[in-house]
Ligand SMILES: Nc1ncnc2c1ncn2[C@@H]1O[C@H](COP(=O)(O)OP(=O)(O)O)[C@@H](O)[C@H]1O
């Protein structure tokens with residue numbers, strides 16, 4: 245039996261009168277890739293924001309490894325092993341690729357003001373040790389050639405990859421990816437799909453990803469959850485979701501009809 | 505290269521390279537340049553007379569304060585219009601501890617830094633909720649409140665008359681001696697500069713910059729926003745407090761008008777002109793802003809025969825002039841003097857052929 249990593253119970257989120265999320269129940273199992281699909285404005289990003297702590301839910305509870313994290317601040321959730329990327333890239337634009345990824349190591353580094361200011365000794369040892377891990381991630385995502393570039397000067401596709409590298413550097417147990425392939429060309433999408441599979445299979449990271457491209461979703465995910473108007477309208481294996489009449493009606497109708 | 509298992513490949517291979525990569529003076533030319541500058545600073549007492557040496561000490565003190573403000577504003581992105589007031593806390597603490605409690609200056613100096621740091625962190629509390637202009641106004645309030653306290657807390661601060669210090673000594677040497685004072689200040693400021701440079705290439709410095717660039721993304725990576733903002737206020741004010749303590753030893757009198765809003769604006773001018781987030785730039789900026797009034801007064805004297813009103817006019821315009829310089833730098837050269845200097849060098853390198 246697979247273990248539960250993340251359990252979301254009865255989650256609701258309101259913005260004034262707008263209900264972005266209504267009574268969502270969702271469980272993410274250790275080691276799986278769960279895709280969340282749904283039309284624009286369905287509440288997918290809001291859902292990730294609640295898990296990572298960016299939004300305070302109006303109701304419901306979130307458990308991570310059995311621990312209630314509903315009221316936990318974002319930086320504490322990161323320390324527990326929850327990392328994410330953003331739909332609209334949120335990199336530190338004025339910093340180099342290396343520094344961005346080193347920031348992903350923040351929770352694993354220890355040196356404070358004093359050790360950092362004195363540097364020689366503790367902080368330097370730590371920097372070198374963690375830099376080595378960062379280089380491994382850089383190799384894995386094949387971004388060696390841009391490691392010293394300032395992030396703001398990179399193409400959109402590369403920035404997406406750097407953001408993934410930064411999230412990976414946290415060595416998360418749970419990785420939330422908000423439309424990791426949006427705006428990419430076919431080749432970039434294929435690379436990204438390969439990285440995502442490797443992250444899950446070789447690194448044992450559990451993934452929740454929001455994606456619009458149904459082909460990608462069917463190929464990558466172990467299970468699929470469908471959101472519509474802030475509600476979860478279906479959940480199941482990719483094959484089941486394809487057949488589900490409610491899903492077809494709400495969302496897939498157009499796309500599947502086109503494919504057929 | 506593909507990874508077979510996440511974190512266990514090729515250890516030890518690049519050890520030396522990474523250290524070199526992370527050095528803050530990566531190139532040999534940069535190292536030589538810094539060594540030359542260092543030699544020049546060491547030799548300064550033999551090269552110039554007592555007055556320029558005193559000015560150099562003053563520049564070093566202001567540079568220490570400016571480096572502190574740059575950590576807060578340039579690195580962590582938290583604006584402060586109260587830096588001079590935090591400097592004042594350090595100066596008054598050192599003054600009161602030495603004159604009223606008879607503490608040694610060398611003990612009072614770090615305590616003054618600590619006092620300023622705590623006061624700075626306290627006035628940094630609003631940064632939890634406020635950003636940009638609103639935070640500027642909150643720190644302006646800190647400036648006003650502390651200005652008021654300097655005048656009114658007479659038993660501690662001596663009120664409007666201030667405190668008069670006896671010159672501290674270092675073993676057999678007296679800091680009343682300009683050369684001794686210069687070396688002590690130089691050592692302290694250089695320590696402050698190196699500390700800041702080191703910090704900027706390690707965990708805390710990166711967290712500061714992350715908060716400046718994208719605070720929410722920083723939080724998602726585990727950076728405790730509030731904790732680090734407070735650390736930035738604490739550290740920055742600690743620098744200000746040390747600078748204030750040195751200033752107290754330099755002028756040997758601590759009065760409220762040394763730490764007014766004007767001076768806070770001058771600190772901002774220093775880091776904007778020197779370059780936000782540029783540690784060495786803060787030093788250039790401090791030199792520029794401290795030397796400009798002196799240059800202007802020479803100019804005014806030279807012109808006195810021709811234009812007698814010039815002296816008053818120039819000194820009246822100084823603060824306005826700094827305001828203007830800040831605005832011009834923000835518009836045209838946001839990376840400050842260091843960048844401007846690079847532009848000029850590039851220009852002359854290509855000189856006869858530059859278009
Ligand atoms: N910060 C916010 N303030 C107000 N409304 C928001 C905010 N974030 C999301 N919403 C609303 O919540 C709903 C869901 O949005 P979102 O989660 O971004 O959907 P999706 O990612 O599925 O496209 C939308 O109606 C959106 O307008």
Ligand SMILES: [Mg+2]
Nearest residue numbers: 288289290331
């Ligand atoms: Mg979205």
